[in-house]
Amino acid sequence: MRHLRKLRTAPTLWLIGLCALWLTVVVRAGVVQPSGKKAAMAAEYQQAAAPVKPAATAAPASNATLVGDDTCSTCHSKQADGYAKTPHHMKSDTRTPAGKQGCETCHGAGSAHAADPEKQHLKKFSTMSSDDVNATCATCHNKGEHVLWQGSTHESRGVSCISCHSVHAPESDKGQLKKKTQIETCAVCHRDKASKLDRSGHMPVREGKMQCSSCHNTHGSTGQKMLRVGDSVAELCTSCHADKRGPFLWEHAPSREGCVTCHDAHGSSNDRMLVAKQPFLCQRCHAPSGHPGSVYDGTQIATSVRIFARGCVQCHAAIHGSNHPAGNRFLR
Ligand code: HEC
Ligand code: HEC
Ligand code: HEC
Ligand code: HEC
Ligand code: HEC
Ligand code: HEC
Ligand code: HEC
Ligand code: HEC
Ligand code: HEC
Ligand code: HEC
Structure with a gap:
């Protein structure tokens, strides 16, 4: 009873207590009765997954085993279809995810999740830290173009592979970018650079004869400003405009x-x-x-x-x- 007496003497504490109580009720209600959209989605998933009998008590995810792409696809046909159109899906190439454990190469073993998707979760890239996303992709993409990713401006500023790329819903013809073109992809964060291309004097980037990646390696470089070639701006420029190179x-x-x-x-x-x-x-x-x-x-x-x-x-x-x-x- 002592703490109640204290509360009576401190009206602000009362208020805080009431708020906390109200929050607990709301949150619990949310858990017990899922919001309409989520419930409908879960129901849809349950239907699609009729053959899979959900286990009464789901195994902890750490003991999960591989179930294979066909099981995942019964509930996630949208993601499966998007991925099927990309090089990652080339089963004949043993370096690809499809040549390894399919969906589970990236998302982790899925038996527990397939049995009880509401409680047992897999790797959700959209809410993971950039470091964790990048680490997953870099298990395979760590050579050539990509050796300097670690420590690059983008990496150190928290930009991740999926800031620019999409595994399931790429828009570009090349390179699985999130937007149709490089310019649009970069413009999400570098609008000022993309708009300069609309000015009268420019190199043929807007016309598609050059790309941002003709000059920059967005995956990292040894030069300044992530320039693709050389240690200086002049070296980059004269790699194409050789007549300006000198020495004069x-x-x-x-x-x-x-x-x-x-x-x-x-x-x-x-x-x-x-x-x-x-x-x-x-x-x-x-x-x-x-x-x-x-x-x-x-x-x-x-x-x-x-x-x-x-x-x-x-x-x-x-x-x-x-x-x-x-x-x-x-x-x-
Ligand atoms: C190369 C790694 C990789 C593979 C292989 C892969 N995914 Fe994904 N998955 C991702 C990434 C990254 C995202 C985040 C969205 C994106 O990039 O399109 C994602 C998003 C998802 C989502 C949405 C999760 C959310 O954020 O709500 C689902 C569901 C999913 N994947 C299922 C699958 C299924 C099913 C397969 C196999 C058919 C599969 N994934 C194969 C990397 C992968
Ligand atoms: C029985 C249907 C079903 C099967 C089978 C299934 N999922 Fe899911 N999955 C769901 C549902 C439902 C959600 C949404 C869960 C939520 O939001 O709480 C989900 C969510 C996800 C997510 C988002 C992260 C998370 O765990 O919430 C990923 C990634 C994913 N599934 C991948 C897979 C992969 C990979 C497989 C195969 C190994 C798979 N799923 C099999 C129904 C299924
Ligand atoms: C299991 C290995 C593996 C993992 C993990 C993986 N990839 Fe790949 N990825 C490949 C292979 C192999 C190719 C085909 C490369 C080739 O043909 O040279 C590829 C191709 C690509 C391409 C180029 C597609 C094109 O059209 O040229 C992009 C972009 C890509 N991956 C991004 C990602 C991202 C982002 C992730 C993390 C979410 C990721 N990859 C995870 C193996 C992997
Ligand atoms: C700032 C944007 C950006 C980020 C971040 C980014 N990429 Fe890229 N990536 C690109 C662009 C642009 C291309 C060139 C696409 C083209 O060919 O038009 C590309 C090309 C690729 C390719 C195909 C070229 C090749 O290597 O064969 C792969 C694979 C790839 N990226 C993987 C990754 C991975 C893995 C990460 C994270 C470690 C990542 N990218 C981070 C923009 C980005
Ligand atoms: C998700 C946001 C995002 C996207 C998309 C993005 N960038 Fe960046 N970029 C950044 C951030 C953050 C920095 C660091 C800016 C700073 O330090 O002022 C940066 C810096 C740079 C730099 C300067 C590097 C340096 O060392 O100073 C270049 C060049 C660059 N980006 C090119 C690109 C290109 C090309 C693309 C498209 C392929 C792209 N970026 C897409 C966020 C992004
Ligand atoms: C012809 C080569 C070339 C092309 C094409 C190019 N850049 Fe650059 N970019 C440079 C050079 C050179 C610098 C550094 C010069 C400077 O500091 O002004 C630079 C610097 C940058 C910076 C850093 C600016 C800063 O103030 O730190 C960003 C961001 C950037 N570029 C983004 C882009 C994007 C996005 C595209 C495509 C729309 C693109 N670049 C196309 C040559 C190019
Ligand atoms: C990847 C090759 C490439 C690189 C690198 C490159 N350029 Fe260009 N540049 C071109 C092409 C292609 C054209 C258009 C054809 C032509 O006029 O030769 C062009 C045109 C130009 C023009 C004439 C533009 C006009 O309005 O007539 C100038 C000036 C120029 N570049 C300066 C530079 C500078 C400065 C750099 C370094 C920051 C640079 N270029 C780097 C390929 C390149
Ligand atoms: C002192 C200023 C200045 C510097 C520094 C400079 N330029 Fe120029 N550049 C010009 C001027 C002025 C023109 C226009 C010439 C004309 O109209 O005849 C020009 C024109 C150009 C052109 C297009 C016409 C042609 O001659 O092909 C290219 C390409 C070019 N410069 C590249 C470069 C490169 C590469 C560098 C670095 C090595 C560079 N410029 C450094 C002033 C400069
Ligand atoms: C009608 C032709 C012509 C035009 C236009 C012209 N110059 Fe000159 N400039 C010359 C000649 C000829 C010389 C050499 C005189 C000599 O050798 O004594 C010269 C010499 C120079 C010198 C070296 C002498 C000094 O003053 O140190 C500089 C710098 C110079 N010009 C800069 C410029 C600038 C900047 C412009 C534009 C504002 C310009 N010029 C426009 C013809 C011209
Ligand atoms: C960033 C500064 C800068 C710009 C911009 C610049 N110059 Fe120069 N210019 C110099 C320097 C420094 C010298 C060498 C002066 C010296 O050796 O006494 C020089 C030398 C010259 C010379 C040789 C004369 C001499 O005194 O050696 C001429 C001619 C000249 N510049 C013309 C131009 C013209 C024309 C432009 C514009 C297209 C231009 N400059 C733009 C810095 C510049």
């Missing part, structure tokens, strides 16, 4: 440093994906007043009609570097 007799310092000083890799509203319009692009570094006055008056260089459109590169055409003996001004 006359190097333009920023071009050595990295292409993104002048270009936005994902796209920009300026021609050639330039980060700024000319002449301002150049004038971020070069003072117009230093330009020889023979052609222009030094102070007029920025506004002269003759540097309209392509601007400074109308004369300084070899802006990425020059091999011409007289190329120290990048004029040729």
Whole structure:
């Protein structure tokens, strides 16, 4: 009785107690009488699984044994159908889940669950931690493309394989992505990068001739920003744009440093994906007043009609570097 007396003297405690009581009742009611949708679903499953006699007392999941895909499919035809269309279902390939224990390769042995699905649960990837999901997939996908996953930006930021991929309901033609295209898949989290592709200056990613994965390995890389090739941005870019690689007799310092000083890799509203319009692009570094006055008056260089459109590169055409003996001004 002592604690009751205490409660009388502390009205807030009373309130808390009542709330707790109310919660217990609600939660218990929820367990005893499943919500309409869940009950209907369970009933449907029970019907479909008529041949399987649910055991009176289900065995603990740790003692569960393999039951095989056919049993799972009686209740989960939707998942089974989706999976049947993917490379994972290639029984003839002994490296695939189908070549091993089928559904149970990923979800765990299912006898207990098949007998009493309401009480005995299997691995539910949608509610597992990213580490646990990734560990399951990485038992097989740990070579080639995937060796650098551990410690990659995505891995360490809690992104999981199923943030981008789906085992049962993939949408893409290639690579079992959750959306139809890579751009859409990445845009879920990187909307800003995907929208830049809609700008006028861009590489043919939007047109499907290149992908985000042409430049990035989203599974991890040794370079910065998960770039697929090289240790620097310039190495990546020149792996395709070899003519910009050099070494040049006359190097333009920023071009050595990295292409993104002048270009936005994902796209920009300026021609050639330039980060700024000319002449301002150049004038971020070069003072117009230093330009020889023979052609222009030094102070007029920025506004002269003759540097309209392509601007400074109308004369300084070899802006990425020059091999011409007289190329120290990048004029040729
Ligand atoms: C390669 C591993 C793998 C295999 C093999 C696999 N699954 Fe799955 N399963 C997953 C993942 C991952 C998800 C999460 C959704 C997704 O990726 O589509 C999932 C989701 C599910 C779900 C939904 C669970 C929820 O979150 O509500 C069911 C049911 C299911 N799987 C049943 C099956 C059945 C039945 C089979 C065999 C026909 C099977 N799975 C084979 C990995 C696997
Ligand atoms: C008798 C029908 C039946 C069979 C057989 C069956 N399941 Fe289920 N499964 C269910 C029901 C019902 C649920 C929903 C349980 C819940 O929400 O409480 C479920 C849920 C799941 C889930 C979500 C996680 C969980 O345990 O709640 C996965 C994954 C799954 N089943 C996989 C499988 C696999 C793999 C097999 C074969 C080894 C299998 N099931 C066999 C009826 C069945
Ligand atoms: C038992 C081994 C195994 C497990 C576990 C496994 N996979 Fe696979 N997976 C394979 C094999 C084998 C292939 C076919 C690869 C090939 O042809 O090179 C494959 C193919 C794929 C593909 C490429 C499909 C395509 O169209 O090219 C994706 C994406 C994939 N798996 C994702 C996953 C994800 C996500 C998981 C974890 C939920 C997972 N895998 C778990 C073995 C496995
Ligand atoms: C950030 C998104 C993202 C994450 C996270 C991700 N992937 Fe991928 N994955 C991709 C993209 C994009 C491709 C290329 C698809 C294509 O070919 O168009 C791909 C391709 C693949 C392929 C087929 C290429 C190959 O290796 O043969 C496999 C298998 C695969 N991923 C498995 C995984 C696994 C396992 C994980 C988790 C450890 C994972 N992925 C995490 C985006 C992702
Ligand atoms: C589920 C969300 C999610 C999806 C989907 C996703 N990413 Fe990411 N990505 C992240 C997070 C979180 C970071 C870390 C961002 C940060 O540190 O600011 C990141 C970082 C990156 C980085 C920078 C890496 C670095 O080391 O700085 C690149 C490149 C990248 N993602 C590419 C992609 C590509 C390409 C795709 C599509 C194939 C993709 N991401 C899909 C969440 C996602
Ligand atoms: C032509 C090569 C190329 C393509 C294609 C490309 N990227 Fe990048 N991405 C880069 C480079 C280079 C960087 C690093 C340069 C920088 O810091 O600006 C980068 C950086 C990133 C970053 C990190 C940005 C930051 O601020 O840390 C993300 C996220 C990213 N890219 C996502 C994507 C996505 C999503 C796609 C597809 C829609 C994509 N990229 C396509 C070259 C590319
Ligand atoms: C995987 C190959 C590949 C990589 C890597 C690559 N590009 Fe491209 N780039 C292309 C293709 C293809 C085109 C379009 C065809 C052409 O004009 O040559 C293009 C076009 C361009 C254009 C002209 C765009 C326009 O609007 O006319 C610029 C500028 C450019 N790339 C800069 C870069 C920079 C900077 C990088 C590094 C961040 C880079 N590229 C990396 C393949 C690549
Ligand atoms: C100092 C600024 C600057 C730097 C740094 C720079 N570019 Fe450019 N780039 C330009 C300008 C300006 C144009 C437009 C030239 C024109 O209109 O004739 C251009 C055009 C391009 C083009 C398309 C036209 C062509 O010549 O093929 C490609 C591709 C390109 N750059 C790639 C690169 C690569 C790769 C790097 C890094 C190695 C790089 N750029 C570094 C300023 C720069
Ligand atoms: C990020 C800064 C930066 C940008 C942007 C830049 N430059 Fe340069 N530029 C330099 C540096 C640094 C040098 C080397 C200067 C030196 O050696 O005294 C240089 C050298 C030059 C030279 C050779 C003359 C000399 O003094 O050696 C010319 C010509 C030139 N740049 C033109 C341009 C043009 C045209 C643009 C625009 C398309 C441009 N630059 C953009 C930094 C830049
Ligand atoms: C009509 C052609 C022409 C245009 C347009 C032009 N330049 Fe020049 N520029 C030259 C010539 C010619 C020289 C070499 C003069 C010499 O060798 O003494 C030169 C020299 C330079 C130099 C080296 C001398 C110095 O000032 O240090 C720089 C830097 C330079 N230009 C930058 C630019 C920038 C930035 C632009 C655009 C705002 C530009 N140029 C536009 C023709 C031009």
